[in-house]
Amino acid sequence: GNSVTQMEGPVTLSEEAFLTINCTYTATGYPSLFWYVQYPGEGLQLLLKATKADDKGSNKGFEATYRKETTSFHLEKGSVQVSDSAVYFCAHSMGDSGGGADGLTFGKGTHLIIQP
Amino acid sequence: DAMVIQNPRYQVTQFGKPVTLSCSQTLNHNVMYWYQQKSSQAPKLLFHYYDKDFNNEADTPDNFQSRRPNTSFCFLDIRSPGLGDAAMYLCATSRFVTGGTLGYTFGSGTRLTVV
Numbered sequence: 386g387n388s389v390t391q392m393e394g395p396v397t398l399s400e401e402a403f404l405t406i407n408c409t410y411t412a413t414g415y416p417s418l419f420w421y422v423q424y425p426g427e428g429l430q431l432l433l434k435a436t437k438a439d440d441k442g443s444n445k446g447f448e449a450t451y452r453k454e455t456t457s458f459h460l461e462k463g464s465v466q467v468s469d470s471a472v473y474f475c476a477h478s479m480g481d482s483g484g485g486a487d488g489l490t491f492g493k494g495t496h497l498i499i500q501p
Numbered sequence: 502d503a504m505v506i507q508n509p510r511y512q513v514t515q516f517g518k519p520v521t522l523s524c525s526q527t528l529n530h531n532v533m534y535w536y537q538q539k540s541s542q543a544p545k546l547l548f549h550y551y552d553k554d555f556n557n558e559a560d561t562p563d564n565f566q567s568r569r570p571n572t573s574f575c576f577l578d579i580r581s582p583g584l585g586d587a588a589m590y591l592c593a594t595s596r597f598v599t600g601g602t603l604g605y606t607f608g609s610g611t612r613l614t615v616v
Contacts, residue, residue, distance in 0.1 A: 419605070428507075428591055428610040429544070474543060478602055487556075488534050488593075489605065491543035 387412045391475045391492035398465055399500055406460040406495045408449075408475035416477035418442075418451055418458040419489065423472045432460075432473070470499045504528070507592050507608035514582050514615055522577040522611045524592030530604065533575040535567060536591040538610075544591055550575060551597060582615045589613075 391408040398404060410416065417436045421429040433442030438453035449460045458475060475492040505526045514520040524533065532551050536544035548557045550569040564586070566578040579586055592608040 417602070421607075426612070428589075429593075429607040431605065431607075478605070488536075488546040488549055489544075491545075493543045494541075 387416075387477070387490045389475050389477055389490055389492035391473075391495055393493065394472075394496035395498050396495055397498045397500065400467055401464045402499075404460070404462040404465045404469075404497070406473055406475075406497070408458045408460065408492060410456050410458065410475075410477050410490075412456075412477055412490075415453075418449070419476045419478070420447070420449055420458070420460050421474045421476060421491075423474065423494070425471075429474065465497075465499050467499045467501055470497055472496050505592055505594055505606050505608035507590075507611050509611060510609065512611055512613050514579075514613065516584065516615055517581045520579050520582055520613070522579075522590050522592075522613070524575045524577070524608055525573050526594045526606075527573070528594055528596070528604065528606060529572060530594035530596045530606070531572070532595045532597050532602070533569060534593040534595070535565075535575070535577045536593065538589040538591055540588075547577075579613075582613070584615050587613055587615045 389410045419434045420432040422432045423429050433444040435442040435451035438451050441450045447462045449458050472494045474494045476489040478489050508523045534549040535547045538544040546558050547561045548567050564580050568576045589610045589612050591610045595605045596603045
C-alpha cells in the first residue's frame, strides 16, 4: 500500500547547522511529493513540492529532490535558523495515476528544534 | 487572496453532543477533504468530496459525516463526540484535472475539545 516513512524526532540542531530530514515512500504509479511545515497550534503550510522524477523543489532555503530510484525525497537546508523550529511532514499524492482526488498520505512528522 | 477558511478556530463541545465544523474556499477547487490530526500524529484522511461525489475512507467511523451543499462549503458533522475525537480537524482543497491534482491548499484547522 501507500506509505511515507520519515525520520523520527525530535531533531535538535544549533543555529546555522546543516539540516537533513530523510523521507522515503512506497506507492504505485508516480506520486507527487510534498513537504509541509506545521507551527504550534497552526494548520499545514506547503513548504515545497516535486511532481516528477529528478525534480527539485525549493523554498526559503529548503530543498528536496525527487529520487525515483531510491523512492526518497529528503529535505535539506544549508543553514537553519531558530525560526525554522516546527514539525515537518513529508507526504505524497497520486496525481497522475487516476487517484488524484484521493488526498495525501503523510509521514508521522519530524519535530525540528533549532537552538540559538 | 484565495484561500481555505475554517470556522471556528477552537471548538469546545460536550461529550455526546453533536457538533459541526465548517470549511469554505474561494479557490473554486472541485475537491474538498477533511483530515483528523491527533496530538503529535500525522494528519489522517477521513473523507473527501470530488464535486458532489462523497468518498469515505474505509476506516472512518460512522460517527463522522460530511456535507457539501455547494462548491464553496463543506461541513464535518460529528454525531456523538467522544473524548477520543478531540483533535485538530484540517480542511483542504485541490483541483483535480485530467492527468493529476493541482494546488493542494490547507485551512488553518479547527481544534476540537470534548469535555
